[in-house]
Amino acid sequence: MEFIQTLLANQLVVSILLSALPLVFIILMVLVVLYTEMKVAAHIQDRVAYMRTGWHGVLQPIADMLKLLQKEDIIPTKADKLLFRAAPFIAFTGTYVAYAVLPFSSIYIGSNINLGAFFLVAAGSLVVIGILMAGWASNNKWSLFGGVRSAAQMISYEIPTALAVIIAVMITGSLNLQEVTKFQDGGIGNWLVFGGPLPWMQKLMLMPFTVITFFILFVASIAEVNRTPFDLPEAESELVQGFNTEYSGMRFAMFYLSEYANLFTVSAVVVSLFLGGWSSPFGAFMSGPVWGVFWFTSKAFLFILIQIWIRWTLPRLRVDQLMYVSWKVLTPWLFVCIFAVGLILVI
């Protein structure tokens, strides 16, 4: 007992324990999302998905994970061994690091830094390096295409994401995600997507622009996690499996994990910037630190559900159309929004 107490007194041990918490969350969350995705997809497509592993196949994601753990780790002979081995972990690091600044509740945030929103955007770019490395190191032309497509796509869509974050920051006046969330506390009407807790006149004028920004951020976030209709880096019908064609076993699982963890991150960004983060939609009712975790995750899960729905309905864009959407539609609209929001705030 004393030993544990001395351990807990040690700052380093505590930080390691605390940082392991998001990891546990990621793994559990990914299992749930995998199951949800398969089931929702199946019901959209008029089938039932797996039914035999446990009740309605609830154990299937665990079985999949165990299977991937046992698989042989194949590295192509002509691959760049070091980069090939490192790439999945770099991609996952980029995802994992972002969890440090996600405000799960009013009392729990990994690291309450003042540049939270900026940090999220920056951490998102780290994933690109991992994917590009994987594409290049595989020494496979399809992988290379996937890697290069991914780099081009994620960098292009970082611009709208960053600009949308700027709008949220302009209204709230802070880059700290806890501050941003606190600013929107107190019911659904105070959420930034509806103009935030400002005088009603200002709010009414802001609302069209915040709604547009919210939608753009959502579209850009789908593009950043490479999901349909923006799933070009791993477009199965074109590039076989894109950057992870040559990956197998645990390294493939790391990419998979990173992809699904990222799904939650981008949804969490949308939620904490525009939908009040952990704050309850009913004001003081059902609010508090524990309810905060509930609201935060359930709002994020709502967005994950919408992304799954979109994925199993729409076809894929072409590479030039993808760039067109980012540079000629989303970015100019955001400039308009920034200008208008700035003008309204000054008035």
Place this chain on the structure above:
Amino acid sequence: MIQPPTLPTNYTVKPGQIKTSTGKTIRTEEMIINMGPQHPSTHGVLRLEIVVDGEIIVDCIPHIGYLHRCFEKHCEQMTNYQQVIPYADRMDYCSAMTNEWAFALAAERLLKIEVPERVEYIRVIMAELQRIASHLIAVGTYGIDSGAFTPFLYTFIDREKILDLFEMTCGARLLYNYIWIGGLSHDLPPKFIEQTKEFVAYFRPRVKMLNDLLSYNEIFVKRTANVGVLPREVAINYAVSGPQLRGSGVNWDLRRDDPFVIDHKLDWQPQVGKGEVGTVGDCWDRHIVRMREMEQSLNMIEQALAGLPEGNVKAAIPKRIRPEKDAEIYVRTEASRGELGYYIISDGTASPFRVKARGPAFVNLSVLPEIVRGGLIADLVLTAGSIDIVLGEVDR
């Protein structure tokens, strides 16, 4: 030497040409990629050798023959004309009914046999059901090519219902051996007419749903309009046939223009691509022609069911089929993918001296390199998908 690509004006990307500081224009290096035979979207074992400049296709060379099974040589080794029918089934396995029908028709013309009218009606019903089943595969896999997975499963649910009807009729779900020389293997089962009518009523709204989900989807239209444009003249010069030819705006359907059975007695219209969302002959036109042909096939099935006469399903044919010495015949029919023809030479024995099959998919595939140059890899996938090849028939 590969010529630089000529790009259609509607492309927003241009091939890699870099201007150096001295004002010289240099081309970026080309890369040769092997697409297939194990690529997910080559619809079987087609191998495409593509030369790309970045993502832009400079040239595309199809390599075929991975599924070659000596169809024509096998036909010569049969002890009986009837034995060729199961082989014909295996040629275009997505559309077996139309294959065996074409061969049976050729053999009947060679022997100068008249089949009872009931047989002709049943053959039309079967062929049109088969056409719907085959187009459903084409449309569903085309959805996958464009990145939409869900339509594929919807089309397969509907195709299952057609296969159930076939199973009920002849016991087989894919390779039927149902249409025999001089008739059919069995008459229709008791509840067939009723269940086919039910299927027709069920399937009409499903076509509309598929159109809403895929054909008129904004992204899908953007992806397929003005892509892989096959102009009218090129299509005719390459002897392209079937939905691909009609997609290019040529009103040519052998069921109407060279009627081999009762098709001309039924009320239906060949569907032609009109370039509603882009240019005439683009991928969307080929896709929508298939969608509309399914509706027309439903009309034909309904009418054929209504007019189905009573009678025998087997004509009186000799036990050993021996055509005259040196008799030869070419019969062409409109199969699901286009003009399917059989050229048979007889030497007076019980087995054919030579059988040559003119497959639509093989001919349609030959135009692929012509229409993909200058497009992106994503366009190549969609163009190849819109041709709707079945490698079993390309390689034979």
